[in-house]
Amino acid sequence: MKVLVINAGSSSLKYQLIDMDTEKAIAKGGCERIGLEGSFCKHKAKGVEKVINAPMPTHKEAIQVVLDALVDKEYGAISSMKEIDAVGHRIVHSGEAFDKSALLTDENMAIIESLSELAPLHQPANIIGVKACKAIMPNVPMVGVFDTAFHSTMPEKAYIYGIPYEAYTKHKIRRYGFHGTSHKFVSEEAAKYLGRENDENFKVITMHLGNGSSISAVKGGKSMDTSMSFTPLGGVPMGTRSGDLDPAIVEFLANKYNMTLAETLTYLNKKSGVSGLSGVSSDFRDLSEAAKNGNHRAALALDVFTYSCKKYLGAYAAALGGADCVVFTAGIGEHDKNVRAAIAENMEYMGIKIDADKNANIGDGITEISADDSKVKVLVIPTNEELVIARDTLRLAK
Numbered sequence: 367m368k369v370l371v372i373n374a375g376s377s378s379l380k381y382q383l384i385d386m387d388t389e390k391a392i393a394k395g396g397c398e399r400i401g402l403e404g405s406f407c408k409h410k411a412k413g414v415e416k417v418i419n420a421p422m423p424t425h426k427e428a429i430q431v432v433l434d435a436l437v438d439k440e441y442g443a444i445s446s447m448k449e450i451d452a453v454g455h456r457i458v459h460s461g462e463a464f465d466k467s468a469l470l471t472d473e474n475m476a477i478i479e480s481l482s483e484l485a486p487l488h489q490p491a492n493i494i495g496v497k498a499c500k501a502i503m504p505n506v507p508m509v510g511v512f513d514t515a516f517h518s519t520m521p522e523k524a525y526i527y528g529i530p531y532e533a534y535t536k537h538k539i540r541r542y543g544f545h546g547t548s549h550k551f552v553s554e555e556a557a558k559y560l561g562r563e564n565d566e567n568f569k570v571i572t573m574h575l576g577n578g579s580s581i582s583a584v585k586g587g588k589s590m591d592t593s594m595s596f597t598p599l600g601g602v603p604m605g606t607r608s609g610d611l612d613p614a615i616v617e618f619l620a621n622k623y624n625m626t627l628a629e630t631l632t633y634l635n636k637k638s639g640v641s642g643l644s645g646v647s648s649d650f651r652d653l654s655e656a657a658k659n660g661n662h663r664a665a666l667a668l669d670v671f672t673y674s675c676k677k678y679l680g681a682y683a684a685a686l687g688g689a690d691c692v693v694f695t696a697g698i699g700e701h702d703k704n705v706r707a708a709i710a711e712n713m714e715y716m717g718i719k720i721d722a723d724k725n726a727n728i729g730d731g732i733t734e735i736s737a738d739d740s741k742v743k744v745l746v747i748p749t750n751e752e753l754v755i756a757r758d759t760l761r762l763a764k
């Protein structure tokens with residue numbers, strides 16, 4: 367069985383074709399500049415990377431380019447489109463309508479479209495991707511896997527804000543949380559690794575630290591709280607996103623810089639975080655380099671980030687009544703030993719102790735980096751959101 371995983375953005379479309387017998391990607395790539403001049407697709411299969419320049423006025427042409435690439439005699443991965451058994455789509459928002467992945471029937475698509483106002487930058491692009499796929503592959507089952515669904519188990523006290531209750535009942539303003547497929551994947555992998563599958567008391571704090579970062583408290587496989595919020599702007603400061611702020615800052619900023627509300631949100635989404643703080647970069651490799659060379663603002667940006675993550679670690683241990691395990695994942699979590707060390711520093715009182723050598727030698731799979739006498743297991747686990755999407759897709763398509 368082979369599953370095509372699609373992640374459609376407003377002008378991009380990333381894909382992976384996964385062979386479900388081995389759970390390995392046999393082809394992957396991405397189309398960029400959809401709807402613009404100079405659109406192209408970077409396709410990789412059989413160890414060869416190919417750049418395909420082709421006009422892609424809409425996502426439909428982009429999907430066609432991807433399918434043509436997948437069956438290409440020279441650089442393809444399959445002999446015919448018939449080998450694609452199902453397509454899994456990453457969908458940002460499930461609102462309160464779905465608590466798990468769902469078949470993309472016309473009825474479910476209507477619900478997904480009605481949720482667009484909750485994620486106006488991403489949901490419409492996801493929907494366009496689904497429609498384009500359906501038009502070209504009308505007989506292939508399509509499944510939607512939501513970024514928010516894993517967090518549907520949060521208790522009310524974790525998702526309700528301290529504003530009038532009608533804002534929730536009338537306008538659906540609440541914490542939703544994101545990166546759900548990643549938090550689900552790594553928390554399950556951690557439970558398996560530690561022999562705690564199906565253990566309702568297994569408490570793990572998952573730190574997905576990448577361009578976008580979020581931290582979750584997971585108990586017995588269920589999300590109990592998470593740092594991203596109504597939108598992916600909330601929580602810890604990120605590459606270019608501010609993370610949590612005093613809400614009064616929004617108006618103050620708008621007045622000081624003479625910005626509209628929309629411009630102020632762009633400022634908080636695109637110009638803030640460690641990039642805005644450091645004035646150097648949103649990439650943690652650049653920040654460490656600059657900090658090493660004495661750049662105070664780069665060092666400060668790293669401090670602000672790791673301090674914020676550390677506070678969530680403490681908060682979620684309090685929320686869960688302790689923690690059995692902490693997981694680091696995503697670009698920074700998997701690759702930046704200094705960030706991991708800074709977050710876990712001085713937390714021995716809570717049973718968290720990292721072994722410096724183990725932390726500096728991360729393998730390909732799961733790496734345990736806690737010291738032998740650490741009460742809490744600390745693991746680095748490479749995330750694989752595409753695999754979660756493919757597994758759910760296969761299960762539902764069957």
Ligand code: ADP
Pocket residue numbers: 575576577578605648649650651696697698701702
């Ligand atoms: P996303 O999927 O959200 O775009 P990733 O999870 O791929 O992001 O994370 C990307 C970030 O990971 C980069 O911006 C960079 O800061 C960080 N990163 C990647 N590799 C390394 C590394 N070797 N050392 C430190 N940071 C790294």
